[in-house]
Amino acid sequence: MSPTPLPPPHESDAPRDLVGIGIGPFNLSLAALAHPLPELDSVFYEQRPGFDWHPGLLIDGATLQVPFLADLVTLADPASPWSFLNYLKDRDRLFPFYFAERFHMQRAEYDAYCRWVAGRLPGLHFGHQVDAVRWNPERTLFEVDFTQLDSEGEAEALGRTYTRNIVLGVGTAPHIPEPLKPLVDAPGVPVIHAADYLAHRESFLTAEHITVIGAGQSGAEVFLDLLRNRPAGRERIHWLARTEAFAPMEYSKLGLEHFTPDYTRYFHALTEPVRDRLVAAQWQLHKGIDADTIAAIHDELYRRTLHGGWPDAVLTPAVTVRTAGRVATTKVELHLEHGQQSARTRLVTDAVVLATGYRERPLGQILAGLDPYLRRDSAERPRIDDQFRLALDPAVTGRVYVQNAELHTHGVGAPDLGLAAWRSATILNSLTGKDPYPLPRRTAFTTFGLEPQSQVPPARHTTQTLTPLVDGR
Numbered sequence: 504m505s506p507t508p509l510p511p512p513h514e515s516d517a518p519r520d521l522v523g524i525g526i527g528p529f530n531l532s533l534a535a536l537a538h539p540l541p542e543l544d545s546v547f548y549e550q551r552p553g554f555d556w557h558p559g560l561l562i563d564g565a566t567l568q569v570p571f572l573a574d575l576v577t578l579a580d581p582a583s584p585w586s587f588l589n590y591l592k593d594r595d596r597l598f599p600f601y602f603a604e605r606f607h608m609q610r611a612e613y614d615a616y617c618r619w620v621a622g623r624l625p626g627l628h629f630g631h632q633v634d635a636v637r638w639n640p641e642r643t644l645f646e647v648d649f650t651q652l653d654s655e656g657e658a659e660a661l662g663r664t665y666t667r668n669i670v671l672g673v674g675t676a677p678h679i680p681e682p683l684k685p686l687v688d689a690p691g692v693p694v695i696h697a698a699d700y701l702a703h704r705e706s707f708l709t710a711e712h713i714t715v716i717g718a719g720q721s722g723a724e725v726f727l728d729l730l731r732n733r734p735a736g737r738e739r740i741h742w743l744a745r746t747e748a749f750a751p752m753e754y755s756k757l758g759l760e761h762f763t764p765d766y767t768r769y770f771h772a773l774t775e776p777v778r779d780r781l782v783a784a785q786w787q788l789h790k791g792i793d794a795d796t797i798a799a800i801h802d803e804l805y806r807r808t809l810h811g812g813w814p815d816a817v818l819t820p821a822v823t824v825r826t827a828g829r830v831a832t833t834k835v836e837l838h839l840e841h842g843q844q845s846a847r848t849r850l851v852t853d854a855v856v857l858a859t860g861y862r863e864r865p866l867g868q869i870l871a872g873l874d875p876y877l878r879r880d881s882a883e884r885p886r887i888d889d890q891f892r893l894a895l896d897p898a899v900t901g902r903v904y905v906q907n908a909e910l911h912t913h914g915v916g917a918p919d920l921g922l923a924a925w926r927s928a929t930i931l932n933s934l935t936g937k938d939p940y941p942l943p944r945r946t947a948f949t950t951f952g953l954e955p956q957s958q959v960p961p962a963r964h965t966t967q968t969l970t971p972l973v974d975g976r
Contacts, residue, residue, distance in 0.1 A: 518644050519666040521934065523547035524633045524869065526554060528920060529906035530672030531617055532575040533927040534624050535585035540931065540939055546664065548631040548649055552656075554621035556614045559699045565724050566607040568752070568793055573921035575620060579928035579940045585624070590616045630654075631662075636669060637872035638899050645669055645901050668934055672906040673869065675861035675918070680716075682827050683857060686835060693854040694827075694835060697721045700856060708732055710854040711739060714837065718744030718820060720752070722858030723792040727800050730816060735807045737815060741850060743839070744820040752791030760947040761788050762916045764925055769951040770914035771889050775880055778911060788915050790860070863908050873903070880911075887912040890933040891926060904930045 521537070523530045526549035537545050572578060574587035583589075587608070591597045608616075621627055635648045644665045651660040677696040679687050686694040693710065695703050697717070707713055708729065715726045726742045733740065742749075753759075760766060770778060807814040819841075826838040830851055837850045866885065870877065878886045878894035885905075886894035891913075893903040906926060910917040928940035 519544050519546055519664060521545040521668045521670060522645070522647050522664055522666040523670045523672060525549060525672040525674055526621065526627055526629065527672055527674040528556060528575065528617060529923050529927070530670065531621060532923040533670060533672070533906070533930060534627060535575050535583065535620055536579060536924065536927045536931055536940065538585070538624060540935065543935065546626045546628060548633050549627070549629045550632040550652070552630050552654065554618050556617055557610070557698065559701045560697060560721055560724065561611040561614055561701065562724050562728050565610045567610060567613055567920065568607070568720065569919065569921045570606045571608045573923070574616065576924050578921070579924035579942070585620050587616050590619050593619070633869060635872050636870060638876060638901065640898065643900050668902045668904070670904040670906065670930060671866065671869070671908060673864045674907060676864050678860050678862045679857060680824060680859055682824050686827055686829065687857070689829070692829060692835065695856060697725055697856055697858040700725055707854045707856070712853045713739065713856070714741040714743065714850065714852040714854070715856045715858060716743050716824065717858030717860065718746045718749050718792065719790045719858060719860055720792055720796065723796045723800060725856050725858055727796065727803065730800070730803050735814065736812060740816045741852065742816070742818045743822045745823050746820055748820050749797065749818065750787055750791045751794045751797055753788045754794065757949060758788065760949045761785070762919050762921050763946040764922070764942070765945060765947040766951055767913050767916050767922065768889065771912055778914070782910060782914065785915050789919065863910065866908060884911050891930055892933070902934070
């Protein structure tokens with residue numbers, strides 16, 4: 504890959520066109536697609552010292568649940584130098600990937616690809632913690648205050664950037680159920696979120712008894728990894744789920760059309776009560792378990808019955824944890840309730856992995872300076888328009904865009920990697936007032952509402968006139 508051209512020098516007091524807050528996959532996608540737009544002066548800040556994508560869940564063999572085409576750029580710009588295929592070419596791995604015939608890349612490979620992009624794109628500043636965002640009406644600009652951190656994460660210097668526009672991509676945070684928060688926060692208690700699984704894996708494998716809580720993809724992958732690495736007949740694993748079943752993710756071709764721009768636009772146009780009801784009902788579209796993972800778990804359990812007996816593994820859905828506490832100094836007692844049986848019991852275990860998912864990081868603290876200008880819905884959530892902009896008071900002429908903070912307004916596609924490039928392109932088209940990334944008008948065969956969707960007119964079929972070859976030419 505040819506060297507990345509350096510951006511023109513930036514004068515310290517000159518306002519930026521765009522400041523990105525957070526550098527996860529979504530803002531990295533935006534930075535990659537913004538890179539070839541010379542009229543856009545942008546900078547991105549991230550508190551962490553480097554790109555870091557779910558390191559605790561990069562389990563050997565675990566794959567993304569979207570195809571490799573859902574990289575940072577391809578679905579908006581297939582010719583981009585920041586594509587996954589170009590990463591493979593740069594790493595001299597294009598032919599091995601071709602012969603591997605894999606449509607879904609491994610998680611560890613996706614992380615490596617994103618690190619490759621992050622290490623080459625200009626304008627990315629890691630080790631910069633954004634502290635506050637304010638609107639300066641006199642300069643008609645946003646002020647972004649940040650703290651530059653040293654290698655130990657300690658404050659090193661303070662800074663301020665002025666910008667015309669902002670994009671928030673601060674991501675999600677591990678969700679800890681209330682009954683288990685005291686144990687997670689207590690030192691020495693073997694209760695962790697799955698986000699930290701690999702860092703504790705070796706010690707958990709030696710635990711006498713392990714409990715995994717949560718029936719999403721990460722819970723299934725952690726359970727499978729533990730099962731494969733514990734001795735047959737002495738597995739001693741409980742897998743508990745609040746859902747009614749260990750349910751497969753909806754992965755039919757028409758079901759996947761809920762992750763298209765068409766459905767996102769349809770969902771955004773619905774009323775707030777309808778949107779809230781749909782988000783709660785559509786959990787299996789994005790919180791179920793990949794069918795191949797379910798099959799691998801069943802295969803592993805079945806293999807352990809070949810010589811008689813059953814594996815010492817208990818898989819129980821429809822269970823909630825009411826309370827939890829420490830027993831002596833090394834064990835945990837979980838108080839469980841089965842919703843269908845209306846029965847309660849206790850489970851003593853030596854280690855707990857909470858595969859309880861992630862929640863959008865609250866924007867209140869970082870946007871406190873903009874709070875008087877924010878427009879909110881009936882649940883006090885920010886209103887977000889169809890261009891992914893926060894609804895602000897007209898006195899604020901700058902724009903604040905959000906990435907993966909719009910589940911309540913844009914639906915289940917908000918956290919999906921497959922819509923990253925499309926959303927980034929939508930933001931850049933809106934930001935520039937041009938059309939640097941022409942986007943498709945129709946993306947699904949499904950018509951989600953009774954009102955007709957916009958369609959790309961069919962291409963005209965013309966009869967071609969063939970030119971006869973003369974003298975072999």
